[in-house]
Amino acid sequence: MGIKSFQGNHVGKANKKAEKITVKDCMSKNMVLFTKDQSVIEVVEKLIKHRISGGPVVDKHKHVIGVISEGDCIKQISESRYYNMPMEDTSIEKYMSKEVDTMSPEINLFDAANRFLVSKRRRFPVVENDKIIGIVSQNDILRTALYLKGSSWKYGV
Numbered sequence: 001m002g003i004k005s006f007q008g009n010h011v012g013k014a015n016k017k018a019e020k021i022t023v024k025d026c027m028s029k030n031m032v033l034f035t036k037d038q039s040v041i042e043v044v045e046k047l048i049k050h051r052i053s054g055g056p057v058v059d060k061h062k063h064v065i066g067v068i069s070e071g072d073c074i075k076q077i078s079e080s081r082y083y084n085m086p087m088e089d090t091s092i093e094k095y096m097s098k099e100v101d102t103m104s105p106e107i108n109l110f111d112a113a114n115r116f117l118v119s120k121r122r123r124f125p126v127v128e129n130d131k132i133i134g135i136v137s138q139n140d141i142l143r144t145a146l147y148l149k150g151s152s153w154k155y156g157v
Contacts, residue, residue: 023112024105026144027126027134033058034068036093040076043068043092056125056132057096064125064132066096102127103136109148113141 032050034043034057047053047070054069072095080090103112103124115124116138126134 021109021144021148022105023103023107023109023126023136024134026109026140027105027136028140029134031055031132031135033062033132034092034096035059036065036096037091040073040090040092040095044073047073053122056100056135057092058132062131064100064102064127066093066098067100067125068092068096072096100125104128105133109141109144112136113145116141 032046032052032055034046034055036057036059047055054067054072056064057066057068059065072092076090076092076095101119101121101124103115103126105126105128107115116122123135123137125132126136
């Protein structure tokens with residue numbers, strides 16, 4: 001018995017348009033943004049209202065200064081009970097992650113997908129000229145890949 005090739009058959013020609021699809025083409029421009037002086041309660045209310053698990057924290061110039069997540073808020077809730085401290089007056093500045101990975105809007109779809117795999121993150125703020133212009137999530141990448149029809153990687157086929 002001979003050696004079998006495990007490489008699949010090529011279906012059609014790869015479309016060069018697929019290589020040109022960037023993060024800017026698939027990112028969400030509708031963002032829920034937070035500020036460092038918002039209370040944990042206010043952030044939790046927004047997370048629940050918008051059905052999101054976190055989001056970027058920005059300054060008045062829309063520069064990303066952190067990310068706040070459900071886990072960060074749960075940590076504060078746990079600490080507030082332990083120390084018997086009210087949460088209403090507690091800002092998220094102490095609990096947000098200050099080391100933020102961002103993504104350029106010009107990164108192509110395939111490189112962005114790989115970045116998600118390597119980083120284990122669920123979303124990235126998309127930054128251009130030091131200002132946030134959108135958010136790209138794993139779901140955005142999957143939705144766009146669905147339109148590309150992975151067997152030929154032709155856009156909209």
